[in-house]
Amino acid sequence: MSVNKRVMLGTAILAITIMIGAYSFSNADSPSTNPGSLDDPIVTKGYVDGAVSDLVKQEIAKQMPSAGSGGGSSKLETVAVAAGQKLIVDDGGEIIVRTGKAIAYSSDANGLSDLTDGLDVKPGKAIANNHLILNPRGQRGVQPDPKQAKGLIVLVRGAYKLQ
Template sequence: MRRIVKFIALTTLVGGVMAIGSILNTPADGAGTTPGTTDDPVVTKSYVDQQIQQALNGGGGGTTNPTNPTQPSQGADEVKNVALKPGKVLIADAGTEFIVRSGNAVIYTEVASGVADLTDGKDLLNGETAPKNHLLSFPREGRGIQVKEGQTSNLIVMVRGGYTIK
């Protein structure tokens, strides 16, 4: 008999707690909005990626290179092999990275400061030889590489980021 009383008391207690809990149920902040409305829009992954890319690019739209509209800048993570002909200069956008794969290259800058050789941890100044298979970082625009004087074959460079060929 004691077991039946305990069972009835426990069942009544659990039922009462559930009833009080359902009466006092209040939604969390923001949970009362309907998905797909202006208060809680549903967006696609491509839209979110586009907004992130715009934020990373300083709020601007797409990335094109105004100095040479036929040669658009590359995406931040895209790596492209570029063949640079003798007499041409490969100018990097700010933050672009190069790796010289074949041929002989020299650093080109319009200013006194240079280009960061991240592999050796030093700066390379205008006219210095760019070592092969070294990661070069271009912190500002107006810096790049060119084919070393006297070389007749193309220079092959891996590029991550935007660039212009002059």
């Protein structure tokens, strides 16, 4: 290797070394270079997992209404509807007819949403068993078909009343 090439290589190495040293010196007071200090505390994985778990539980609690707030139950409840009775479900309530022949009930001309078939069930029309029925607004529900002597067994999610 010629002398000129050696001098140029040496000069390049010296310049790179000076730049690295200057960069390290300028970042010496940065908090990231002092792990464990007040500016950059060290935490364990267990601490982070616990903190995240607590935050998730708080958010879930905000989303779920308490039992006394009138929000209804998030669990399916089995309800027997006797012949001549009506099951009225609050807004957003869900119904699944398990046994018996049911017809839709509404205090107005609007019906229930059959989410299984994607249909609107008008008042007085039959509701198929094992279909998920959504009550979009109050004063709607199901009643046993007057042509049968038996009542209904239904699953209900949400607040309801028997009339």
